[in-house]
Amino acid sequence: MANTKNFETDIAIVGSGGAGMAAGIEARDSGARTIVFEKSDELGGAAIISGGGCCIVGSPIQKEMGIEDTPDLAFNDWVKWGGPGTDVVWARYYIEHSLHDLYHWAEVQGVKWIDMKPQEGNSVMRWTRPERNGLGLMTNLIDSFREKGGEIINNIEITKIKIKNGRAVGLGGVNTSTGEEINVRSKTVVITTGGFNSNIDMVIEARPEFNEFKVMEGSGRGSTGSGHKMVTEVGGYLTHMENVWFYVYATPDYLYPGHKRGLVCRHIPGYIWVNQQGKRFHNESLAGGNSASPAMLSQTPPHAWAIVDKEMKAFLEIADPYYRNGDQIIREKVEELLENSPYIKKANTLEVLAKEINVDPKTFLNEIERYNAACAEGLENEPDFGKPLKQSKPFDTPPYYGIQFFPLARKNFGGIKTDIRCRVLNKHFEPIEALYAAGEACGMAGGHINGRAGLEGTMLGPSIFSGRVAGGWASNEIGLGSGFIGKPNRT
Numbered sequence: 001m002a003n004t005k006n007f008e009t010d011i012a013i014v015g016s017g018g019a020g021m022a023a024g025i026e027a028r029d030s031g032a033r034t035i036v037f038e039k040s041d042e043l044g045g046a047a048i049i050s051g052g053g054c055c056i057v058g059s060p061i062q063k064e065m066g067i068e069d070t071p072d073l074a075f076n077d078w079v080k081w082g083g084p085g086t087d088v089v090w091a092r093y094y095i096e097h098s099l100h101d102l103y104h105w106a107e108v109q110g111v112k113w114i115d116m117k118p119q120e121g122n123s124v125m126r127w128t129r130p131e132r133n134g135l136g137l138m139t140n141l142i143d144s145f146r147e148k149g150g151e152i153i154n155n156i157e158i159t160k161i162k163i164k165n166g167r168a169v170g171l172g173g174v175n176t177s178t179g180e181e182i183n184v185r186s187k188t189v190v191i192t193t194g195g196f197n198s199n200i201d202m203v204i205e206a207r208p209e210f211n212e213f214k215v216m217e218g219s220g221r222g223s224t225g226s227g228h229k230m231v232t233e234v235g236g237y238l239t240h241m242e243n244v245w246f247y248v249y250a251t252p253d254y255l256y257p258g259h260k261r262g263l264v265c266r267h268i269p270g271y272i273w274v275n276q277q278g279k280r281f282h283n284e285s286l287a288g289g290n291s292a293s294p295a296m297l298s299q300t301p302p303h304a305w306a307i308v309d310k311e312m313k314a315f316l317e318i319a320d321p322y323y324r325n326g327d328q329i330i331r332e333k334v335e336e337l338l339e340n341s342p343y344i345k346k347a348n349t350l351e352v353l354a355k356e357i358n359v360d361p362k363t364f365l366n367e368i369e370r371y372n373a374a375c376a377e378g379l380e381n382e383p384d385f386g387k388p389l390k391q392s393k394p395f396d397t398p399p400y401y402g403i404q405f406f407p408l409a410r411k412n413f414g415g416i417k418t419d420i421r422c423r424v425l426n427k428h429f430e431p432i433e434a435l436y437a438a439g440e441a442c443g444m445a446g447g448h449i450n451g452r453a454g455l456e457g458t459m460l461g462p463s464i465f466s467g468r469v470a471g472g473w474a475s476n477e478i479g480l481g482s483g484f485i486g487k488p489n490r491t
Contacts, residue, residue, distance in 0.1 A: 004181040007153075009035045011474050012171055012186035014158045014227060017045020017220065018460060019439025019467030020192035021141040025109065026471030027190075028148040030481030036150065037184070039157040039176065039222050042321070043142055045194050046220035046411075046440065047460055049319050050134035051266075053117070053127040054464070055457030058099045058489055061116055061128060069124050071095045071489055078458060081121040081290065082451025085240060090446035093420060094462045100487040102465050103128070110140035119456035120288040127457040132327040134460070141464075156182055161189055161230045167433040168234070188434040188474040191424070192467060193227030195219050195412035195440040197244065200260060202228075203409045206241045210407070213302050216252060216262030218408035219440075227441040231416050235432060236424045240414030240448040245459075246293040248304065250408035253320070254341045262408035263337070264319040269391035271308050272371055273405070275299040278359030280367050283385040289410070290453045297407060305357050306403040307368070309395050313338065343404040350400055357402040368395050411459055412440055417447035421483070422470035436474045438466035445469075 011027045013020050016038040027034040042048075056062075057074045074095045079086050103113065112131040119127040130137040146152065160172035162184075171184040196202040197219035204211050228238060250262035273296075275281050281304075282295040296304055308316070316334055318324075323333045338344055345356035350368055354361040372394040374382040381388055416437045418424055422445075423431035444450060444459050445466035472484030 004183055005175065006183050006185070007035060008185045009033045010187050010478055010480070011190060011471070012037065012184050012188075013190045013192060014171065015045060015192040015194060015222070015439070015441075016043040016142070016152055017192060017194050017439060018047035018138065018141065018464040019441075019470070020045070020190070021138065021145050022464045022467030023190045023192060023438055023471035023474070024145045024150045025141065025148060026468045026484065027475050028145065028150050030472065030475035032475045032478065032480050034150045035184075036145070036152045037156040037158050037171070037173070038152060038154050039226075041154055042221070043152065043154070044134075044138040044220075046223055047463070048134050048138040049220065049321065050460055052130045052133035052135070052137045052460065053119075053457045054098070054102060054461035055122075055126050055455060056098050056103045056128040056461070057095055057126060059103050059113070059126070059128055061113060062124075062126065065116070065125070067124050069126055073123060074126065077121055077123050078455055081455050082453050084451065085243070085448055086451030087446045087449045089420060090449040090462070094445065094449065094465050096488040097465060097486045098461060099489050101468065102461055105468070106130070106137070106140070106464075109144040111137055120286055120290060121455040122457070135327050158182070158226070159230065161191075161234050161435065163234050168435040187478040188436065190470050190474050191227040191231060191416065191435070191437040191441055192439045192470070193441050194223035195415065196225030196228060197223055197409035197412060198261075199224040200409070203244055207244050213297075214406045216250060216406055216408045217260055218247060218250060218262045218264065218410040223440070227437065228415060231424055231435075231437065234435070235426045236435070237417045237427045237429070238415060239417045240443060243413035243443065243448065243450075243452050244409055245289045245411035245413055245454060246297075247289060247408040247410045248292045248296040248405055249287050249306070251341065251343050251403050251405055254343065255322070262406065263323075264408065265306065265403060265405075266317045266319060267315050268306070268308060268312055269315060270312055270393050271306050272367070273304040273306055274359060274364060274367060275304055276301060276359060278354065278361070278364035278367065280371075280384060283387045285387050288456060293407065296405070302407065304405045305359070306405055307353075307395065308401045308403060310397040310399055311393065313401060338401060345402040346399050348398045348400070350395065353400045353402055357404075371395070411454070413443045413450045413452065413454060414448050415441050415443040418442050420446070421473040422466055423473070434477060436470040438470035439463040442466065
């Protein structure tokens with residue numbers, strides 16, 4: 001019989017990603033004893049491997065660049081992009097608080113915001129990037145939580161929310177290193193376990209039409225839907241679970257068992273995508289899930305080859321810790337991937353590459369020729385799909401590579417239903433006492449803040465913000481602090 005390790009705290013948080021760390025910081029600022037339980041060796045969840053960009057309205061960087069933005073403009077973009085399933089209350093709530101209660105709050109925790117990038121769906125630039133991307137953002141939040149006296153315990157897999165008289169009173173689980181049973185007594189519980197996109201069975205359950213396709217795991221390694229399972233077992237309600245967000249610029253990790261996990265391939269200016277017939281099918285500069293994913297999934301079969309030459313590959317970045325030293329890409333490991341992955345083909349001529357990736361040579365070479373001609377003519381946009389050519393060049397520098405891309409389940413826009421205080425709701429939309437949830441476990445916030453899609457920046461930002469809300473109200477429920485009030489952009 002395994003030994004039992006007992007813990008006692010005011011607030012028990014499950015998961016160390018952006019929402020979990022924000023909840024922990026808010027709880028500690030309220031004076032609550034707080035322990036974060038993380039089931040893996042690595043902290044930071046999906047947020048730490050992300051680009052780190054957050055949707056911020058009215059930021060100092062916008063003002064420096066002369067960009068006029070308003071909460072109303074951002075809200076209109078948000079709803080237009082997300083569709084009728086968007087939780088307009090939560091969307092407005094986040095937008096109104098993004099400046100003071102995310103941007104400036106993060107600065108207080110040590111985060112440095114450095115620039116913005118244009119992103120699909122945003123009528124003005126508001127995708128705001130921190131120094132060192134998601135790594136820099138999360139490192140500062142983790143350090144801040146610890147400096148405030150918060151405790152993080154690794155290798156603890158929480159499997160059960162304990163309920164007594166309708167109220168969450170603790171957790172049960174196991175130490176994955178020692179096998180020791182874990183018993184947690186707490187006054188409130190906050191679930192910030194992330195999404196379920198590293199559990200392909202749950203992805204297929206939510207989107208059964210993908211059963212016949214190769215779909216890869218693409219979130220944090222701990223994002224297996226454990227929080228969803230625990231919450232439903234105690235009567236919590238899940239909503240909009242079918243809203244899974246797919247990336248299409250990812251190749252299988254050949255080092256991962258069964259090649260089930262994907263490697264996100266970023267920042268390759270000038271590359272093109274062709275389908276298995278050798279034809280381009282999309283403007284490659286629009287790589288977001290709202291346009292690129294449907295375009296790829298409509299191909300037969302639903303995958304693509306990213307075509308890259310020697311000069312282009314120098315910009316290839318892999319969003320996986322194995323390929324990074326901090327925020328620096330380890331080029332030797334990228335070369336290792338290019339040389340050894342069975343999903344990447346290499347050739348000294350484009351004619352041979354066509355044979356290697358098994359596409360029609362005539363069609364493929366014609367696509368390359370048209371693209372090269374557009375680059376040589378100095379066109380602002382290529383004629384076939386309107387892709388901007390500012391960062392493009394002709395394919396003229398061997399060797400050439402074909403990187404096979406498959407759909408990658410990246411983010412969840414549905415999940416645990418909560419109210420505006422992040423209290424978990426049952427099927428009657430009644431709160432379960434002392435049980436809170438935030439972040440991607442709640443479809444970023446509320447259950448479905450983004451609707452069916454999401455502007456870039458409206459995923460990580462609301463996740464962190466909802467963590468603050470959850471931590472503030474979880475503390476208030478036990479008599480500490482005044483709940484989450486914040487400071488909106490305007491009254």
